[in-house]
Structures are given as C-alpha cells and as structure tokens.
Amino acid sequence: MSPVVRLLIKRIATSFIVLVGVSMLIFTIARVIPGDPARIALGPNASTEAVEALRDKLHLNDAFVVQYGYFIADLARGDLGQSLYSNRPVTADIAAYLPATLELVFFAGTTMILIGVPLGMLAARYRDRPLDHAIRLFTMLGVSAPDFVWAVILMLVFAYFLPVFPIAGRISDSFAVPHVTGFLTIDSLISGDLAAFGNALWHLALPAFALSFAGIGQSARLTRANMVETYRKPFIEMALAFGFPQGRIARRFAFKPSMIPSLTVIGLDLASMLGNAFLVEQIFAWPGLSRYGVAVILRKDLNAIVGTVLIISAMFLIVNIVVDLLVALINPRIRLSQRSS
Amino acid sequence: MTAPTLAIDDLRLGFRGWAGTAEVLHGISLHIAKGERVALVGESGSGKSVTARLVLGLVQELRGARYSGRMAFEGRDLGTLSRREREALRGDRISMIFQDPTSSLNPVYTIGTLFHEVLRRGNPGIGAAEARERAVAALDDVAIADPGRVLDSYAFQLSGGMNQRVLIAMALANSPSLLLADEPGTALDVTVQAQTLALMQQLVARHGASMLFISHNLGVVREFADRVYVIYKGRIVEQGPTEGLFEAPLHPYTRALMAAVPRITGEGIPEIDEEQTGFYDPLVAHPGYSEAELRP
Numbered sequence: 001m002s003p004v005v006r007l008l009i010k011r012i013a014t015s016f017i018v019l020v021g022v023s024m025l026i027f028t029i030a031r032v033i034p035g036d037p038a039r040i041a042l043g044p045n046a047s048t049e050a051v052e053a054l055r056d057k058l059h060l061n062d063a064f065v066v067q068y069g070y071f072i073a074d075l076a077r078g079d080l081g082q083s084l085y086s087n088r089p090v091t092a093d094i095a096a097y098l099p100a101t102l103e104l105v106f107f108a109g110t111t112m113i114l115i116g117v118p119l120g121m122l123a124a125r126y127r128d129r130p131l132d133h134a135i136r137l138f139t140m141l142g143v144s145a146p147d148f149v150w151a152v153i154l155m156l157v158f159a160y161f162l163p164v165f166p167i168a169g170r171i172s173d174s175f176a177v178p179h180v181t182g183f184l185t186i187d188s189l190i191s192g193d194l195a196a197f198g199n200a201l202w203h204l205a206l207p208a209f210a211l212s213f214a215g216i217g218q219s220a221r222l223t224r225a226n227m228v229e230t231y232r233k234p235f236i237e238m239a240l241a242f243g244f245p246q247g248r249i250a251r252r253f254a255f256k257p258s259m260i261p262s263l264t265v266i267g268l269d270l271a272s273m274l275g276n277a278f279l280v281e282q283i284f285a286w287p288g289l290s291r292y293g294v295a296v297i298l299r300k301d302l303n304a305i306v307g308t309v310l311i312i313s314a315m316f317l318i319v320n321i322v323v324d325l326l327v328a329l330i331n332p333r334i335r336l337s338q339r340s341s
Numbered sequence: 342m343t344a345p346t347l348a349i350d351d352l353r354l355g356f357r358g359w360a361g362t363a364e365v366l367h368g369i370s371l372h373i374a375k376g377e378r379v380a381l382v383g384e385s386g387s388g389k390s391v392t393a394r395l396v397l398g399l400v401q402e403l404r405g406a407r408y409s410g411r412m413a414f415e416g417r418d419l420g421t422l423s424r425r426e427r428e429a430l431r432g433d434r435i436s437m438i439f440q441d442p443t444s445s446l447n448p449v450y451t452i453g454t455l456f457h458e459v460l461r462r463g464n465p466g467i468g469a470a471e472a473r474e475r476a477v478a479a480l481d482d483v484a485i486a487d488p489g490r491v492l493d494s495y496a497f498q499l500s501g502g503m504n505q506r507v508l509i510a511m512a513l514a515n516s517p518s519l520l521l522a523d524e525p526g527t528a529l530d531v532t533v534q535a536q537t538l539a540l541m542q543q544l545v546a547r548h549g550a551s552m553l554f555i556s557h558n559l560g561v562v563r564e565f566a567d568r569v570y571v572i573y574k575g576r577i578v579e580q581g582p583t584e585g586l587f588e589a590p591l592h593p594y595t596r597a598l599m600a601a602v603p604r605i606t607g608e609g610i611p612e613i614d615e616e617q618t619g620f621y622d623p624l625v626a627h628p629g630y631s632e633a634e635l636r637p
Contacts, residue, residue, distance in 0.1 A: 128404065238445040241397055243431030243462050256449045330449060332495045
C-alpha cells in the first residue's frame with residue numbers, strides 16, 4: 001500500500017471520529033437552547049394537544065439519550081429527518097442549497113489561491129522594494145475589514161454606482177439551466193450553454209471576490225513570510241551559487257518548500273469560507289446552505305440545524321484531508337515517514 | 342603569460358546600514374593561478390566567506406552592499422559584467438562547495454532533480470535521461486557505490502559525508518575552472534571530512550580546476566593548499582607558500598592563530614591579547630610571494 005493511501009485511510013478514520021463528536025455536540029446544543037421547536041413550528045395559535053402530538057412525533061418527550069439513538073438510527077439510513085421550516089426532508093433541502101454554497105466557496109477559494117499565492121511570491125522576490133510595499137498595502141486592505149463589509153462595498157461600487165456586475169442572485173432569470181449537479185457553472189457546460197456559463201460566472205465574480213479578499217491577504221502575507229524565510233536557507237544560497245535561474249528558484253526551488261507551512265493555513269482559510277459565506281450569501285441573496293442555516297437556527301428547526309452543521313463539518317474535514325494529502329505529496333519527509341507498522 | 346584564474350586587487354566592501362557603513366573588507370589583493378590551490382585562512386567574521394560570495398556576484402545583489410576594487414576571472418573584469426553575464430558564470434565556470442552539505446541540498450527535491458538542474462547550467466537543453474547518465478558517472482567519480490539509489494533519494498535520507506560527495510560531484514559536473522570551497526565539510530566529523538577532502542583534491546586536480554579553499558582549520562589547509570593567505574578583520578596580513586608559512590609564520594596574528602590549534606600534548610590554548618600583539622601590522626609576504634612578485 002502506498003504511503004499516501006495509508007495516510008488517507010488514517011485521516012478518514014480520525015475524521016469519522018470527529019464527525020461523531022460533532023454530531024453529539026450539535027445535537028446537545030440544539031436541544032439545550034431555549035424555545036420549544038414544536039410550538040415555534042405550529043405557531044402561537046396551535047392547541048396544546050397539537051403541540052404535544054408533534055413533540056411526541058419528534059421524540060422530544062423521550063430521554064435525551066433515546067433521542068440521540070433515534071437520530072443515529074435515522075442517520076445510518078441517510079435520513080436527517082423533516083425540516084419544520086420547509087416541511088421537506090432535511091437531506092432534500094441540503095441537496096438543493098449546498099451546491100450554490102460549494103460553488104461560491106470553490107470560486108472564492110480558487111481566487112484566493114490564484115491571486116494570493118502569486119502575490120506573496122512576487123512580494124518575497126522583490127522584498128523591500130516598491131512592488132512589495134504595494135502588495136502589502138493591498139493585502140492589508142483585504143485583512144483589515146471582514147468580508148461582509150467588502151461585500152457591501154463591492155456591491156455598492158460595482159453593482160450600484162457602476163453597474164458592471166449583477167447585484168444579486170446566481171444567474172439571470174432568462175437562462176434555464178437543466179439541473180444535473182446543482183452547480184450552475186458545471187450544469188451550463190454540460191448542456192453546452194456557454195452564454196449561461198458566462199452569466200453564472202458574472203454573477204459569481206463579486207460575491208466570490210468579497211468572500212476571498214481576506215483570504216487573498218492572508219495567503220499572500222503567509223506565502224511572502226515563508227518564502228522570505230526559505231530564501232535565507234542554505235539550499236537557496238546553493239541554488240544561487242550554482243546559477244539556477246532566478247525565476248526557477250522563485251517558482252520551484254524556493255516555492256515548494258515554502259508551501260509546506262502555508263498550505264495548512266490556506267486550507268483552513270478555505271474551510272472557514274464555508275462559515276464566512278453566511279453573511280456574504282445574505283448580502284448577495286445567494287440561495288445557499290449558509291442562508292438556509294441562518295433561517296433554520298432562527299426557527300429552532302432541530303433536524304435542519306443538526307443536518308446543516310454536520311454537512312458543513314464534513315466539508316471542513318474533507319478540505320482538511322485534501323490539504324493533509326497535498327502536504328504529504330510535496331513534503332517527502334511526511335510521505336516517507338508513513339511506514340507500515 | 343596567461344591571465345590568472347582569479348585576480349583580486351584592492352577589494353573593499355562595506356554594508357550601509359542605519360548607523361552608517363560597516364566596513365567588512367579593507368582592500369584585499371590575492372590571485373589564483375591556473376590549477377593552483379590557494380587557501381584563505383582566518384577566524385569567523387574575518388571576511389573570508391564574503392570574499393568568495395563577491396567573486397560569485399552574490400553579495401552585489403544585496404541591498405546596501407558597497408564595494409570597490411577589481412576582480413578579474415580569467416582576465417575578464419567581473420565588475421563590468423552585466424548581471425546576466427555574472428549569473429552565466431555561476432555553476433558553470435565558477436562553482437562553490439558549502440560548509441553544511443545536508444542543508445545545502447533542497448529537501449523537497451531528489452538529488453537526481455537537483456543534479457539535472459546543475460547539468461542544465463552547462464547544457465541548457467539536456468534531457469532527463471542524458472542528465473541521469475551523466476549524474477551517475479559523476480557520482481561514480483566521487484566513489485558513491487550506488488548512484489542510482491542516491492539520485493532517487495532526498496538529502497535527508499543520506500549521510501552528511503554522502504551529501505558532501507554529492508555536492509562535490511555537482512560542483513565539478515560542468516568542469517568549472519574555479520572551485521570555491523567555503524569551509525567544506527566543517528559540519529562533518531573529522532574522519533569523513535578528511536576522506537571527502539582528499540577525494541575533492543584528486544578530482545580538482547583531474548579536472549585541472551583552480552581552487553580557493555576557505556578555512557579556519559589550519560590542519561586541513563596545510564594538507565591541501567599550495568599557497569596561503571591569512572586574513573584578519575578584512576585585511577590580508579600574511580601570504581606565502583604553505584610550508585614556509587607553517588614553518589615560520591612571520592605575522593603576529595598568524596603566530597597567534599597557530600598557537601590556537603589545540604594539541605593533544607599541549608597545555609591548552611594560550612590567552613591572546615589582540616591589542617598588544619600587533620595584529621594590525623601591515624601585510625607580511627614571504628620572500629618571492631608578494632603579489633607584485635607573483636604577478637608580473
């Protein structure tokens with residue numbers, strides 16, 4: 001078995017344990033916060049009998065441990081229960097809203113990496129020169145305000161005063177993209193509708209940039225710091241002394257070792273975008289899981305809260321597994337240390 | 342007479358900082374004839390390593406470095422070369438070996454990948470297969486028994502002595518005319534150091550390269566150099582043939598340096614008082630070994 005596969009199996013096993021822990025925690029928290037979900041669902045005018053009946057149906061009158069038992073048994077069948085907010089299965093709601101969030105986070109993450117990392121490399125290579133200072137200013141701007149502030153500013157400037165980008169939504173109403181994966185960019189490409197694809201990207205631009213701006217700043221500053229550190233290493237002096245071309249040193253010989261510490265943090269940034277998307281989705285009226293999450297928390301929709309949190313945790317863990325694998329791939333020390341026991 | 346491989350005249354260097362300029366070299370002159378092995382000896386901070394890095398053009402790229410004087414490599418004035426021309430010399434005509442071989446090799450690339458990059462300096466279009474073939478031959482030359490395995494390894498998987506030999510093979514791979522050895526093998530234990538230095542010596546002779554050997558280790562210098570320059574606080578204080586200099590050191594600093602060599606039978610290292618012993622006395626050259634006499 002290759003060392004990377006062994007690492008993958010190990011990480012999946014530990015992630016599973018984490019998920020079980022998260023499920024217990026969120027299950028408890030959802031039930032401890034005040035308010036009767038049955039009463040909220042049925043409204044103030046419902047009769048006490050109706051509320052009691054719903055409480056029975058939701059197993060809310062059973063002991064806590066028994067409730068958790070029902071929950072796990074349902075979960076094993078892939079059933080997260082009914083949402084009291086939408087009156088649909090929670091799994092159906094998640095399937096409907098998750099792709100929009102993942103699409104936004106994917107584009108924001110790609111933007112963060114494709115802009116942030118090269119900026120950091122440039123800043124490190126031209127450190128203490130004007131370009132470095134300009135990049136520092138730009139990245140400071142990104143980290144100095146939370147992403148929802150940037151979302152509002154970008155929306156005002158580029159959608160309201162200078163209407164070059166759409167103000168809200170995922171795609172213009174004139175496009176009808178057949179539902180395959182739920183990712184509008186992928187579905188439009190599958191149906192061969194390039195105009196719809198362009199339109200979806202156009203809608204993605206502002207929210208994705210707003211969501212990624214802080215990440216761009218952080219990844220650029222982190223990449224710069226790690227590259228500057230690497231440039232002081234004897235193996236870079238060796239590369240210079242042997243006349244390796246400066247560009248190749250920056251892109252290869254200094255870049256790869258520098259990415260080992262950066263990757264972990266960039267991965268965490270990417271995962272935290274899932275949470276940060278809450279406010280950005282609100283501002284851009286993005287029909288995503290984060291918006292759904294806020295709505296169900298306010299309505300104390302127990303099943304939906306637990307389901308949403310579990311899915312977001314799972315996404316978080318998947319990102320972490322991918323990052324761990326990438327780190328193992330570029331760091332031979334980790335890769336080669338995964339010996340069979 | 343052909344131009345010496347390296348000729349340095351009145352080289353001065355300072356670093357400009359917040360509190361004015363820190364002078365590092367105060368006008369040093371030295372030269373290395375073709376095929377000659379010359380040692381530059383001095384304590385830490387005396388300016389020996391920075392001299393080698395000036396020759397390579399690495400110091401010039403640091404901000405705040407101010408230097409004057411003339412450096413000529415095979416008759417070409419290094420000061421008039423463009424940055425690109427200076428870079429073209431590195432790794433090809435001039436190469437360098439470092440103190441700590443293991444940390445001088447990039448930890449995330451295999452030796453084979455690094456070797457390919459080194460060979461690309463001499464032959465930009467070299468393919469992977471040809472590079473590997475030449476790398477195997479080069480590693481064979483430095484007495485590495487299993488070159489294929491070494492090429493597929495990372496530096497941290499190999500011993501320090503093995504890495505030192507890899508670096509020597511890399512430094513000589515493009516048949517440079519000048520090899521700068523900056524305290525080679527100081528990070529290794531003594532027996533391994535002696536073996537690799539002997540090997541380096543043979544190979545340098547076979548390639549007909551000249552060598553500037555930078556060291557604070559007098560025992561090693563005595564064994565491997567034809568001529569010695571002693572440097573102290575940015576000045577050459579004594580120069581001469583290795584035997585003559587070791588038999589009869591003339592400058593007070595050289596004598597102090599030699600007294601500082603620990604001996605098994607000795608009583609220990611004597612206290613040396615820098616202020617009283619004339620360490621700043623002018624350069625002493627052994628008869629027939631001044632720059633003027635050696636370089637007509």
